[in-house]
Amino acid sequence: MTAERHQQHDVRLQIAGVALQRGFRRLVTDFDLTCAPGDIIALQGPNGSGKTTLLRALAGFHTPASGRITLSRAQGDEIEEQGEVLSFLGHQDPIKAGEKLIDQLRFWADLCGASRDRVTEILARVGLTKQADLQGGVLSAGQRKRAALARLLLEDRAIWLLDEPASPLDQEGRALLGTLLDQHARRGGIILAAVHDPLPGVVARVLNLGTRESEVAA
Amino acid sequence: MSLLRACLAILKREVRLGWGAGGGALLSASFFAGSVMVAPFALGPAPDTLGKIGPGYLWLALTLASLVSLERLFQADLEDGTLDQMLLSPVPHSLQVLSKIIGQWLATAAPLLATSPIAALLVRVEPAVILPLCGQLAVGSLGLFLIGAIGAALGASVRRGGLLVALVVLPLYAPSVIFGASAAAALAAGGDFFSQPFLFLCALVLAALAFAPVAAAAAVRLHVD
Structure with a gap:
């Protein structure tokens, strides 16, 4: 913490x-x-x-x-x-098919000025540790939503x-x-x-x- | 330096996505190489005619090839909601757009420019002129990508809008092509690298560097409503 x-x-x-x-x-x-x-x-x-x-x-x-x-x-x-x-979670999930999940979250961390170190910890909190190295395209709808929630935690607004x-x-x-x-x-x-x-x-x-x-x- | 960090992140991501599966970074280069390959068949292989047309033909090929990747520049981000999130980032939107354009330029124009010396040989450009000519093409390609981004931003929400983007962008390309091709002709005639048309081209690129990101950011903002 x-x-x-x-x-x-x-x-x-x-x-x-x-x-x-x-x-x-x-x-x-x-x-x-x-x-x-x-x-x-x-x-x-x-x-x-x-x-x-x-x-x-x-x-x-x-x-x-x-x-x-x-x-x-x-x-x-x-x-x-x-x-x-303010953070916004729309019904579309901004997940790129051709990029690893962990890279996508690191990108969001860079964009909102959050620490990159928190990415792994937050992925664990939303239950996506095993999926961290998977490409965005293979995630299920539920996993994509979890990834979007991870982004929300990362932004911390x-x-x-x-x-x-x-x-x-x-x-x-x-x-x-x-x-x-x-x-x-x-x-x-x-x-x-x-x-x-x-x-x-x-x-x-x-x-x-x-x-x-x-x-x-x- | 969170601003620099955010801009570099956007730029690197653009390169990564371009080179990743389905990114299509090599499409422009392939189109460029393909269109140069058919030139001797269409124009005839005679060295003196081809050599005269060659430098201008390379500019034509570059102009058309740079249109290939434009359609997806903002469309993918608009469709999956990435653009919404980028608008919420504290980084100024025009800087984000500039980083995206430079990223795409690095991902797609770099392989294209790498093939350009061979392409120049194919259309019988004098060997001594090839490298300076490719240098001018590199400068010009940045200008074309910047100007093209305005059209890409305007057409971002149009399905299968690639042709529409091309129609919007081609007239805007005219000044760059005129100065670029004149600079190439001057080079082929034994002139300096920094000839007057090339200096004009550089001025155009610098102006585009300042204005295009702002215009593209404003245009892309219209689609988010």
Whole structure:
């Protein structure tokens, strides 16, 4: 355990009046949310209700039609660069088929400025020690998701945005995900996850992004 | 020096992926060699005609060969989500793009340039001119890769967009090809290595080095939404 691991995160996330649009379709209007350190939020809703778009807007990939997303530290100073405090785990896994898994994680360590020494230890934590020298192309969907989780641990950012993190994972993988989420929240991290099933192992605040029609249908 | 470390990591990865299984780093070189190989058949093997056309023909082959690898420059990263993660990195995006371009240039242009002296012999370039000519091709190829990256970034989200990228990029290649081919002609006529057209080519490459990464980064950002 490094000293760095015990350090508490102290980032807050504030979403005020955000509206999201895809093409001509309004997905979300007047969305407000405040997250304090330690919050775990499960975004639920039918397909196409804007869960992924909301996560991508928070990561800065998508520009909201209106509203404001603010990241700030406990002392009150605002954070301009999302990349300093935020990790994104999308439904695609950025794994290259023709490169060894360990090399890929070393690359991510270099890119985010993390120590290369932690790579082996983190691979052990997500249960991929045996796969370290395998090419990315032969990994199964679940193993790829575990590798993406390893990247999250490596980056060590305060806010985790997870898009369907549990979907390809087996029972053991889901338990692992639960442990990681719990540890992250205890350290003051914020987790926002788009899910269909409840997040494993943790108690999350559930937010429904359902459209009006779908609520009637349900 | 985390900025340098990140840029070197991107550059090395680009070379590693290019030379790894399915990376296709040798495709451009093969295309270059192939197109030079058919030149004597198409233009006739007579030494005096071929020798006159040869230097310009090498530039033509280089221009077309540099288009081969462009399609995948950003597309693969866009498809597998690597680009999302790179945008979240604290390293400025234009620097990341520059590292990617240089990495791809090292991976694909190096084997191409290694074959260029033999290619020059095939099209009957004067032996004394071959090495300086290949040096000019090396400088020009960097410019072509930099300019090509802008088109590659614009067409990154288009499926099978290789031809589209070529259509966008070829007009932008025109100035480099004009100065490059004039410099080659000057060399063949017994002129200096640093002839006026070559100096213009160098200026173009330097300008591309400054502007192309910024333009490509802005273009590639459009696809991430």
